[in-house]
Amino acid sequence: MNKDNVKLAIAPIGWTNDDMPELGKENTFQQTVSEMALAGFCGSEVGSKYPRDPAVLKPMLEIRGIQICNAWFSTFFANGERAKTIDEFINHMNFLHAMGAKVIGCSEQSKSIQGTSLAVFEQKPVFTEEEWRLTAEGYNELAQIAAEKGMQVCLHHHMGTGIQTPDEIDRFLALTNDDVYLLYDTGHLYYSENSEQAMLAVLEKHLPRINHVHLKDVRDEVVAEVREQRLSFLDGVKRGTFTVPGDGVIDFKPVFKLLDEAGYHGWMVVEAEQDPALANPFEYAVKARKYIRETAGI
Numbered sequence: 001m002n003k004d005n006v007k008l009a010i011a012p013i014g015w016t017n018d019d020m021p022e023l024g025k026e027n028t029f030q031q032t033v034s035e036m037a038l039a040g041f042c043g044s045e046v047g048s049k050y051p052r053d054p055a056v057l058k059p060m061l062e063i064r065g066i067q068i069c070n071a072w073f074s075t076f077f078a079n080g081e082r083a084k085t086i087d088e089f090i091n092h093m094n095f096l097h098a099m100g101a102k103v104i105g106c107s108e109q110s111k112s113i114q115g116t117s118l119a120v121f122e123q124k125p126v127f128t129e130e131e132w133r134l135t136a137e138g139y140n141e142l143a144q145i146a147a148e149k150g151m152q153v154c155l156h157h158h159m160g161t162g163i164q165t166p167d168e169i170d171r172f173l174a175l176t177n178d179d180v181y182l183l184y185d186t187g188h189l190y191y192s193e194n195s196e197q198a199m200l201a202v203l204e205k206h207l208p209r210i211n212h213v214h215l216k217d218v219r220d221e222v223v224a225e226v227r228e229q230r231l232s233f234l235d236g237v238k239r240g241t242f243t244v245p246g247d248g249v250i251d252f253k254p255v256f257k258l259l260d261e262a263g264y265h266g267w268m269v270v271e272a273e274q275d276p277a278l279a280n281p282f283e284y285a286v287k288a289r290k291y292i293r294e295t296a297g298i
């Protein structure tokens, strides 16, 4: 890949899992960002242990050569919570802007079951026509607000949400304006469809609308258990659904090739939530960095 176009980050979720903060509660903010830098990454998303004051956070990252590229934001448009979502979005955007980030990765969390004990495959929400309309209108508005700051909004398709499958991604992108982007997460698409082909087809189809990438690998045998035993998303994570690129079932070479050929400019973020007691986050960060150097040439 062209290293002038692409920067590599890693998400703190491998050190402390904000969806289940008991996983990795012993790992401090300073250890996390120091290990990211030591493993060879120059960017990070924002975790719950990060100081929220840019004046405090910036120097602590700069000294380690780490930039903030994004932070998760939950939207609730389909539930009708437009005003509250927009209010909170503006605070979140201002923080990211002060940190120098260019994208804001959002997830439509109305009716989401990702944080519940419900079976992730059987009980995911399906949006009604009205819920789709509210969601699309909301994201069009977020994109306009972000543009005033020179920033872009992207939607993180996610297991257990109303925007999970390739059809749902197609529908979201068809209903929204071209300045609403997609956060492409390899792990969530592979998991949803149990297919590398389907995962790649979404990438190929929507390349011009993709402005942020999460590199997440999957352990097939754990996904099979989740399916057969009707497990929740979080139970799957605890059993090891996800791992770093190069350690699971996904071949990332075609992912890198498609992005490179399309002239993708932006961040690729290694994101592999697993139990840090079982998968040492520093060791796995080093493993991911080595795999990317060998397969993407960056």
Ligand SMILES: O=C1C[C@@H](O)[C@H](O)[C@@H](O)C1=O
Pocket: 013, 018, 019, 072, 114, 156, 185, 188, 214, 271, 273
């Ligand atoms: O981008 C992400 C953020 C996490 O909180 C989420 O649950 C994870 O799976 C993910 O892809």
Ligand SMILES: [Co+2]
Pocket: 156, 185, 214, 216, 271
């Ligand atoms: Co992700």
